[in-house]
Amino acid sequence: MIEIKPVSDFNLYHTLSCGQAFRWYEDDGWFYGVVNNKLLKICQEDDTLLVESSDESDPIQLQQYLWHYFDLGRDLSRILDSINKDQYMNVSIEVCRGMRIMNQDLWECLGSFILSQNNNVLRIKQMIRKISEEFGNPISLDERTDYTFPAPEMITNGSVDQLFQCGLGYRASYLFNAAAVVAEKQLDLVWLKSQSYLVAKQELMSLRGIGDKVAACVSLFSLGHGEALPIDVWVRRIAERLYLKRKASKRQILEFFHDYFGEYIGYAQQYLFHYARTVGFKELLDH
């Protein structure tokens, strides 16, 4: 057992349940997930994270990894103060306080959000679990076994049809193509991490199956670009029905978020998104 403390302004439940990461499962008060090729179980007691890992040979490294993974060094209260402009945001922050935007593994995040298009969170998680079982490596902790998210080469060693059999639908070829491009380093993910949001987004969108929204998700959830704004059906609904009171283009929604919420629109978006999906704004129902 490894402890990480003190963690302030952090809520493990909201952070892992808000739709940014797809590999965590809650059971009996613990969250189980595969990260960094390890199977972890984590729970939070006040300002302490209790962590068990399938590999505890280097606890310091694990502590540092998770500190960065959950972005625990960031001053969250300052961000929340800056975006807390109205009652919608205020109630979202009140309910979801401590939810942080994570720094996820780039390839896993990229591959996962390719599968997210025209899809729902439950099935995205199912598809990722399926391809991990099919292509990944097994890891065990206690009586549990889970599987690593397959590296690009592990996918290209298989076939598109093998991906299709995992129930990915038309997304199978997108993921296979992305795996090939990354494996052959036509897109260098290490280089990508050092690039600006604009460059990163442009490079991501050069892959088939990655458009504006998925590129924004990868930039926000994995590359630390807090100015990224993923506009999905929920964010569109929120912008059009709660704020603008009219139909709006993606360009207009982006402009509104930027002008209204300022620098941290990624955080603004995530708090409204998570609150709308779990609790729900009653104004969103009247249509």
Place this chain on the structure above:
DNA sequence: TTCCAGGAGAGAG
């Protein structure tokens, strides 16, 4: 049974 989901691509206008 039809509708919907953290959309993207292709084509038309």
Place this chain on the structure above:
DNA sequence: CTCTCTCATGGA
């Protein structure tokens, strides 16, 4: 530039 249609899948 903005619409519109299509693309698999499964849970509601």
